[in-house]
Amino acid sequence: MNLVKAEQAVLNGIYAGIAWLILDFGMLLKEHGTQTFTALVSQPEMVAGSVIVIACITGLFYKSRTAATVLFVFFLVPQVLRAAQGVFPSTMMMIFSLILLYFFLAAVLGTIKYHQLIKIDQETKKTD
DSSP states (O other): OOHHHHHHHHHHHHHHHHHHHHHHHHHHHHHHGGGHHHHHHHOHHHHHHHHHHHHHHHHHHTTOHHHHHHHHHHHHHHHHHHHHTTOOOOHHHHHHHHHHHHHHHHHHHHHHHHHHHHHHHHHHHHHO
């Protein structure tokens, strides 16, 4: 993976995070209709989760390995817990979740590779 591919993987992770937020808010809107804002306020864990995802997306703009990892784990853990409880989403949601999971993992790998390549580049410039 070169620097351009690493940056593209991070950018795809940003897009996946935004898609996840839109999906969550869309599902909330579908479920609660005009009472969406009231439902959101009455469930502070949803607000906290949204803030964490937005912070991680912002961190990805700066190629943060921590933000990419938190976003990946924050998406993966609820999926695994639901599967362990025997609650499986529809086929379409499962496919969408796997696609998002792929992009979040690629973002983690992209941020790691990006920082490795930048460090190598800085070391070679320092020795010249």
